[in-house]
Amino acid sequence: MGLKERRERQKESLRQEILDAARDLFVNEGYENVSMRRIAEKIEYSPTTIYLYFQDKSELLFNICEETFARLSNRLEEITKEGDDPIYCLKRGLHAYVEFGLQYPNHYKVTFLNHPTQSVDKERYLQEGAMGMNAYNHLRLGVERCVEANLFRETNIDLLSQSLWAAAHGVTAILITKCNFPWADKEKMISLVIDNLVEGLRA
Amino acid sequence: MGLKERRERQKESLRQEILDAARDLFVNEGYENVSMRRIAEKIEYSPTTIYLYFQDKSELLFNICEETFARLSNRLEEITKEGDDPIYCLKRGLHAYVEFGLQYPNHYKVTFLNHPTQSVDKERYLQEGAMGMNAYNHLRLGVERCVEANLFRETNIDLLSQSLWAAAHGVTAILITKCNFPWADKEKMISLVIDNLVEGLRA
DNA sequence: GTAGTATGCTTAACGGCGTTAAGTGAATTC
């Protein structure tokens, strides 16, 4: 009687198909520019079918963000695991953060550039926060190691982490939202901000 | 025969009324959450009337952004006119930028945190660029003075200006959009980012 | 003074959107 299981697998398969279609469209064309009808068309089902698998459009995005942020966390974890010079490690982590944002601008936009007023439901909002916190804690760990090794003048770990995050976010956000601005050199700019700030903090 | 003139004045007056209503709504509820019908309702005209004064919704936003940029430019101009120590001046300008954003968070959101400029018509795209350029040039001037006084290691003025802008934008944007985050110390964070970056650039 | 025109605004509509209510036909259960 593996019948129920087969059906379960089939349902899961369609769920994944929807998610794949949504991710492809969101990432390539931007969340706002993709309609539920377009996603439905892509998977060759009626639009309402999507609502049998997901609560609404934003839940699609949420699931995709989750995947993507897990990937960011993994990337940051690898870097922190390497156990190199803490400051080098920290810089690498910040660079990875910016690169991640530029690689998935639509995910980044939704998670870090949205207005706090457009609140979804309570539970999902908290999950979203936890998702961000997870990534923040990797950064915090990198900073902690620098502070513990007495490499920094300033010793307030949260103040340091938040400042570095803010700076990295600034480069990421501005490159994403003002992608038509005649930037002198994006790569050099990223390095200038991150490296100067980290170096400037040395004891 | 001041008749034509009176009509001109009346037209201009309604145009301003539309702009005021749009600004108020955009700033309080966000561009995406405000419909043309809502703006029309506020001014007690039919929605189509707006289209007799503005090409489309994004042109409303464009005009509002222009105002905000102008206000920021004025503030920055005052600071650069003071002619103090170039580095002190630059820091003050950057601080003023962040303060401006925090003082008018909704204007800042509308102007700097909105859509990645999927430019509509050519002319407006160029104007939009020029608008940003005007504010940017004040910052650039401040940087230029530092470079000309041989105070900085890096001498690429645009690279420097853009990096500083990115960092200042980062602090501003993150404090605005993540206002519920448990920040260690907002003021110290602003100073840490700006001052460390500028100091870190010294020759 | 009246016919004709321009002006300023409105009503009605188009084609889209996210989402929901109601149904349908096949598979499963009893």
Place this chain on the structure above:
DNA sequence: GAATTCACTTAACGCCGTTAAGCATACTAC
């Protein structure tokens, strides 16, 4: 073989930005 469940669809609601067409009023020209 009837009843029920399941996976999905069709039709619709009430929004949206935007456009076409119409309609009074004010102005112009004869």
